Amino acid sequence: MKPDSVALYRKMLTCRRVEEAIAGLWYEGRISGEMHLGIGEEGINAGVLDHLGDGDAVALDHRGTAGMVLRGVDPAAIVKECMGSVDGLCCGNGGHMHLFSKQHLAASSGIVGAAGPAACGFALAAQQLRPGTVAVAFFGEGAMNQGMLMEAMNLATAWDLPVLFVCRDNGMAITTASASVTGGDLQMRARGLGVSGRSVDGADAEMVWRVAGELIDRARRGRGPAFLRATCTRPEGHFLGDPLVRMARSPLAQLKPRLGPLVAAARSAEGAPMAQRVASLGKITSMLGRAVRTELGPAHDPVRRLRKRLTITSEALVKLEHEVEGIVKDAVDKALTSETANEKESSRCGK
Amino acid sequence: MREMTYAQAIEDALAQAMTSDERVVIFGEDVQALRMNLFARFGKHRVRQTPISESAFLGAAVAAAMAGLRPVAELIMIDFVAVAADALINHAAKIEAFSGGRWQVPMVVRAGCGGGYGDGGQHEQALWGWLAHIPGIKVVAPSTPADAGGLLTAAIADDGPVVFLEHQLLSEDWLDYLGSGGRSTVSYDIPVGGRQGEVPDRWVPIKFGEAAVRRRGSDLTMAGVGVGIHRAAEAAEVLSREGISASVLDLRSVAPLDCNTVAGDVARTGRLLVVDEDYRDFGLSGELAATLLEAGLTARYARVAVEGTIPFDPVRERAALPNIERITAAARNLMK
Structure with a gap:
């Protein structure tokens, strides 16, 4: 199997540009609350979802905007939903963590691990109502430590469900290094629950596409669940404004107010033995160091990597990129127009 | 007396409890980053990172408490309970x-709660009635x-399980972490007090089940907790200009409840x-x-509470949560 790399690149670039636009709106204060984006994960999202068609279902986590774009939801509806517009994907009721498209059988959740059981339910319905269709769950490696996700893997094996569990592994569970709170090997863990699978470099979109294609095809043919672990680098950390990323990017401004209390706490008369306090300070320093290192370099950027491998003319590439920019600009323009209307509308909008 | 923010008071009371009682340990997701000062002072055995589990x-935490520790387990948000x-x-x-009263569980579950910063209906519930x-x-x-400091001190000293809910709109730490993310382009309606x-100067436990009378009036009694009680106090000010005199009772604990x-x-x-930021039906009201x-x-009797899932859209979110307009309207209606 070989992907249509140009088409794959277009999808990935669309996700990147939509999410960059959402980030811009968030920084402008037009979007409230948290904002979890998948910048850096495009190779995984597109490489997997490119294999889905009508009747297939997808369970997304709190980082679901790209997944919705890739399933064919109108980007304008997503941007509007992020802004809380009454004409957004969910009438402005859900926000970016709670995106739902019944038409696409695509549902997201802000609860870590919840995509696992959801995908099992989608897969059960697929098995009984739509043979040959599958369900895909997306989650981070931090979610691998949620009981409900491990239970879901076992359930998928017990019921022989057509599910692909996709673990996007950036090594960080919120702002904690996953390795420090995770026992064993994730691949082995899934296998222990009867779900075999593969590990891939998520920055290599074509490789993700090939491996995901095999696993999804297996599931379609009734050969049970599979697990795909794909590594990635997310330059924005857990969410926009991630405190560790902020501290790493502007250490002076961010650390200055914290440093006094931190040093005072470490030097307090009562507390742990000095060696432990020094160890704590060391760990805090290394947390910040890790944040500095999560820049999206060319080797880790799936979009730039695939772009280099394309074999189309530069004119065609420019045209493609121009088209994508146009689609995203149009979505944002629609959302901004709708924002003005929304101010008048929302006061009388019901549920 | 000292002057502190809500978040500082909680951290200060925790530090005091950890200093005076070695059995007090804290754990939760991200705590070594979120409670950096306590981590630097008390070390990794007493400020412990957890997986998202x-x-x-x-x-x-339940069994650790049964076996002699006094855990303060942090759920980032009460929704995750x-x-x-x-x-x-x-x-x-x-x-x-x-156990026939023979075995206690002295643990605290510490969690953010409450809305007003636009994070959607799965991340800003109150759930105290539930x-x-x-x-x-x-x-x-x-x-x-x-x-916050006095009740946390009491919660840690208590011999039973206590859920300690800190409002995300009052805690500058949570609001920065979950709301603004370092942005200066967003603002919130934060009750100053x-x-x-x-x-x-030194934390002493505040007894549970004792309401604080924030304002004494003669025409009607308003009762609630959290940010709702600040909204009620603002409403009482408006109502007083209309000649309606309202009491404002901050219940402080939902269980036990100061019925007297x-x-x-x-x-x-x-x-x-x-006035209740929690759901209206089958709850505090x-x-x-x-x-x-x-x-x-x-x-x-009347109640101003949350009637459905809190909408993400900040305009409708504000309308769903108790606000001054809804409270004053309900109060005027009671006076008719």
Whole structure:
């Protein structure tokens, strides 16, 4: 199997540009609350979802905007939903963590691990109502430590469900290094629950596409669940404004107010033995160091990597990129127009 | 007296408790980053990172408490207690009763709660009524820095499980973490007295089940907790200019509930208006109505509470949460 790399690149670039636009709106204060984006994960999202068609279902986590774009939801509806517009994907009721498209059988959740059981339910319905269709769950490696996700893997094996569990592994569970709170090997863990699978470099979109294609095809043919672990680098950390990323990017401004209390706490008369306090300070320093290192370099950027491998003319590439920019600009323009209307509308909008 | 923010008061009270009692340990997701100062001072054995495994670490907190520790387990948000409800509802709440009163579970579940910063209906619920429904769990929801520190001190010293709810709009740490993310382009309607205020030089426990009378009036009684009580106080100010004199009772803990103070005040005013950021049905507001009936009082009654899933859209979010317009309208209606 070989992907249509140009088409794959277009999808990935669309996700990147939509999410960059959402980030811009968030920084402008037009979007409230948290904002979890998948910048850096495009190779995984597109490489997997490119294999889905009508009747297939997808369970997304709190980082679901790209997944919705890739399933064919109108980007304008997503941007509007992020802004809380009454004409957004969910009438402005859900926000970016709670995106739902019944038409696409695509549902997201802000609860870590919840995509696992959801995908099992989608897969059960697929098995009984739509043979040959599958369900895909997306989650981070931090979610691998949620009981409900491990239970879901076992359930998928017990019921022989057509599910692909996709673990996007950036090594960080919120702002904690996953390795420090995770026992064993994730691949082995899934296998222990009867779900075999593969590990891939998520920055290599074509490789993700090939491996995901095999696993999804297996599931379609009734050969049970599979697990795909794909590594990635997310330059924005857990969410926009991630405190560790902020501290790493502007250490002076961010650390200055914290440093006094931190040093005072470490030097307090009562507390742990000095060696432990020094160890704590060391760990805090290394947390910040890790944040500095999560820049999206060319080797880790799936979009730039695939772009280099394309074999189309530069004119065609420019045209493609121009088209994508146009689609995203149009979505944002629609959302901004709708924002003005929304101010008048929302006061009388019901549920 | 010292001056502190809500978040500083909580951290200061925790540090005091950890200094005076070696058995106090904290654990939760990201705590070594979120509680950096405590981590630097008390080290990794007492400030412990957890995986994103709420049911495991809350369940572990129950047994750790049974076996001699005094854990303060942090759920980032009370919404996430649903993932670990079994530990709290079927275990922490019941061990003392099951053991014939011979085995206690001295643990604190610390969690953010409450809306007003636009994070959607799965990340800003109050849930205090739902939790208080379970016998064996105490539920506190402080509205000022002084109450936050005093109630946390009491919660850690308590021999049973206590859910300590810190409002995300009052805590500058949570609001920065979950709301603004370092942005200066967003603003919130933060009650001033809740965000910052005077606190004692040394924390002393505040007894649960004792309401604080924030304002004494003669025409109606308003009662609630958290940010809702600040909104009620603002509304009382507006109402006083219209000649309506309202009491404002900050219940401070939902379980135990200070029924006597509420009934006593309503006996004078003849009217109760409950202001509740939690869901309206089967919760605090209904419980307070029952309290009046049980006390043999006949009073006029109304409630301003959350009636459905909180919408993400900040405009409709504000309308869904108790706000000054809804509170004053309900109060005027009671006076008719």
